[in-house]
Every structure is written in structure tokens, then in C-alpha cells.
Amino acid sequence: MSLLTSLFPVSIPRISISQENSMSQSRIDLIDNPSPRCPVALVLDTSGSMAGQPIDALNAGIRIFIDEIKRDDLARWSVDLAVYSAGGKAQRIQDFVGAEQISGFAPLAASGTTPLGTAAGMALDDLEARKRTYRSTGVPYYQPWLVLISDGGPTDAWQDAARRASEQSARRKLVSLPIGVAGADLTMLSQFSSKPAVALDGLKFRELFQWLSASMARVSASTSSDTEVQLPGIDSWGSI
Amino acid sequence: MTFIIRNAAGESVQLADMPFARGGEAAVHAVPAFPGVVVKLYHPDVLQKRSAEMRTKIDAMTADPKLAAFKQHPGLAWPRFSVFDERQQWRGYAMRRAEGVRMTVLAHAMAYREHFPSLDRPALVAYLLSLLTTVQELHTANVLVGDYNPANFLCDPGSGTVALIDCDSWQVDAGGKRFRCPVAAPDMLAPELQGKQLGGVDRALESEHFSLAILLFKLLMLGRHPFDVVGGASPVENIRNGHFPYGMGGGGIPKGPWFNIWSHLPFKLKEQLVRTFREGSANPADRTSIAEWIKLLKLYKREMSKKYHDTVIKPANPKPKDYLGSQPISQPIIA
């Protein structure tokens, strides 16, 4: 079983033994635990401008997210998490893994440019693959989530990934949630969804991730993988 | 916000400051002076939109003499009386405090272990019998649950019984009026109701039977949905198409312990599940009634006590062919 810690922070070759292991492990997990899944892909801007307080607050937020999900009776068995970073180059930090199987999280460092488009594209590809695995194991799934966090804008070719994300979100096949940290290009980030990007109030990553875990608790407690779930309000972290 | 509430006669009582639970529509508060009672206060935005309509329903539910016994029913959190704030505005209602863990946790391949560590099949069947008996009483009074959300069925490991909450969402005939059930999770809904605007539909007994069969299956199969099928469509699409993978002529049973568990269930029980989910898909009359389920589950319990059936939650192997249960000799085992 691959843990966030064990795969981080060294760069991972695309296809390695440990990746293959983690894939078959997660299939076994889907066979023993057929709870409807909510796949969540975090695509994080870890470029140079995030260095210092922002990246620290982001890391703390992610840790809170994992802790709170694991504390929820049902969400811990339903949330599948994948993490991507865009800092210098786009990286898959962690392919989809059941929240229950995550034992730790090593903090991310910030440097370089912001290949957010490439990272988001990777996440969208992995989401498609994950959905195929769900279907082949007969595991129902909720609308997947793509959470995109940036304090600037993509420095690579991003239009293609943005179009895919916003198309899927318009068809309600994806909850795409672009979030801008101070200095972000909200107009550009908004292209990644059918709904406008939300500006993070200050560095309220803690509140953002608490909201995200509360949303996951609502989703995984809902009876149906086929309905809209009423999410908590975002006033604790979104600024107007 | 005030935490003193009154009944219609103006008697007041203090609520606990913080709600002990919250739902999408309401917050639920304990009442320190009456530990057996809780008060459900609807969220202000909900009241703003639907206060008059909701109050009419709650008042009818509490006043109709045909339904009066439900207020004392140990398996129901039936509304006892309306409550008002200090400005005499209607805010919600008082009810029995129900004990137990959401059935979503019990009907779950993993989560049950924490709250129900010693769970076995006789215990599962006991919860089902408790639930079915209560729903049967509701049906007799023309009350249809409509929204079979397992999160609203609380299972008490202490007593092995089930209590139903969120009664205000059900379809109720009270005070000479019908109050509809406007909501439901599509995964739990009979095919004839899929995609319908439920606020405009009178629910029928046969639709309840379909939902109950899904619930029964999910409980016996550790949360596995009967219409989870390998290879594509969602449970809701499979409900619409009557694609139930278990039993002869099925196909697409997911890998894992599910086939084993299924194979250990009594033949007659499986026969009725297959009937309800296949023939009953398009023909509501072909769905097994509560009375029939109760009979079959009692038989299952008796046969388990005679060791005809395995009592473990996840049998390690499929059932061998030479078993003693209630299967007619001439019938092949359906798998």
C-alpha cells in the first residue's frame, strides 16, 4: 500500500513497481469495500510565489483535511484522494488512494513556475481511469471533485485542461472548484469550471479544508450516488 | 436566537444551547428537563419558505386520533406537539429521543465493525424484523415512508431494535388530508418513481415494497446495493432496466464476498428478492409484501438457530450444495 509519505518528496518515475503495487492494492480495496466513492483530486500550485507562509498554511490545511476525513465514520471509507503539484514541473504526488489507507503526509515545498494546466490534465486523466476502475469493480461513485488552488495563473498551455474541466462541470460530471489565493488570476482560474473561481480569504486554508472535509462527510452520508448534495456555505473561507 | 420554546398552551421549556445534531433542514436540540425528548427546530431559511405548509402537516400529524398511538411508539420519533419561539412563531416540533446508530453504518462493508463489533446474521435479521414491523404498522395507518434513507433509521445495539426519525418527511394521511413525501434518494426508489417530480406524486404501497427490498438486501449484504453491477451502468440505471445481477439469468455480480454471502441466504428469501427486482421491476404487483418478508425472515432466524445456515456476517466460502435449509429438493440452487 502506498502512502503519501512514502512517495514524497522524491520525484517518481511514471511507471514504477510501487505504482503498480498501489494500483492493484486499490483494486482489492474496491472489492472489499464497495462503499460508493467520492474521488477528490487536489491540484496545487507549489510554484515559487507560494513559498513561505502560503505553502505552510496549505500543508497544514491538507493535514487537517486528511485527519478530519479519517475521523468521519463514513467519509473515511468513501473518499479517494489524489494529489498533484505544479511547481517547476507538474507532478503526481499521489495517485488515487482510499483515505483510510493514508497514514501521513509529508509537507510540500514551493519553487519554480506554475504548470497548472499540465497538472490539471494529469488529474483529469487519472479521474477517468479511476472511474473505469470503479465501473469494472461495480463500485458506485459520486460526482468526482477537482480542487485547483493557485496564487497566480498557469504558466503552461492550460486551455485544453480548462476546457475539459469546465465542460464536465457544466454536464455535472465533475465538481470543479478553482480557488485563488491572493494575487491569483481569477478570470483565468474561472475557465476551469462552469462556476466562477472563489477567492480565498487571506490564508484561510484551514477553514477551506475543514469545509472540504465537511462537504465530503455530507456527500458520503448521502444515500444516493445520483443526487445533488447540499453543501455547507463557504463564508468561512471564501471572500466576496 | 432564543432557546426557550413554548407549546401551543404557552408552557415554556429551556433547550440545550447547542443542537446535538444538524440536518439539511433543521437542528435538533436536547431538552435538559426532559431527557427522553428532543426538539427539532427548522432552519430559518426553510421556515421562511415553507413554515405554513410544514406547520399544517405537523399539526395534523399530532392531532389526528387515528395516529395518536404513534406518539408513544418506541420505534418512532413521531411529532408530539408543535413548538413556538417567544414571539409565538412556529419553529418545529417535539418528539421522542431515539437511540442508536444510523443504519448507513450498519449496512456497510467496513464501518459496522466499530459500532457493532459482535454483529452476526441473527442480529441483522432482528434489526430487519424490528424495522419491517414498524413500517407495517405505519402502512396500516396509510403512512408511507417514501424516502427510504438509511441515515434516518437508527439501530440500537443495546436492544437490537430500529427507531425511525425524520417522520415529518413521510406521506401521511391525517385530518382528512394527504401530505405528500416530496423527496427520496434515487438509489432507493422504485423504477416507476424514477425521474418523477415527487412532490406531485401519490406514493403507492408497491413502491414502498421495492424500496424495502433494496434496504433488506443492503442490510443482509453489508451495504452492497442490489443494483451494483460490474461493467458500466449506475445503480439507478440498473433499477430502471431491472438489471439485478444475482440469481439465474443475472450476471455481473461484483467480485468479493458478495456471491458467498448471497449463496448462504435461504433459497426462499433469494427467490423473493429475484422476483421483486426482476418481475417486480415492471409489475409492481409482483413485489414481496412486508407480511411475506416477516414470515421469511422469522423462518431464516429459526433455521439459523437449528444451524441450517451460517450465522457469520461474511462466510469464507460459498454454501456447499447439500444443505438442510428450506430449499425444495427439486429446485436447483440459484446463484
Ligand SMILES: Nc1ncnc2c1ncn2[C@@H]1O[C@H](COP(=O)(O)OP(=O)(O)OP(=O)(O)O)[C@@H](O)[C@H]1O
Ligand atoms: N428523535 C431523534 N432522536 C435522536 N436524534 C435525532 C432525532 N431526530 C433527529 N435526530 C438527529 O438529528 C439529525 C437531523 O435530523 P433530521 O434528519 O430529522 O433533520 P433534517 O434536517 O430534516 O434531515 P435531512 O438532512 O435528512 O433533511 C439526525 O440525523 C439525527 O442525528
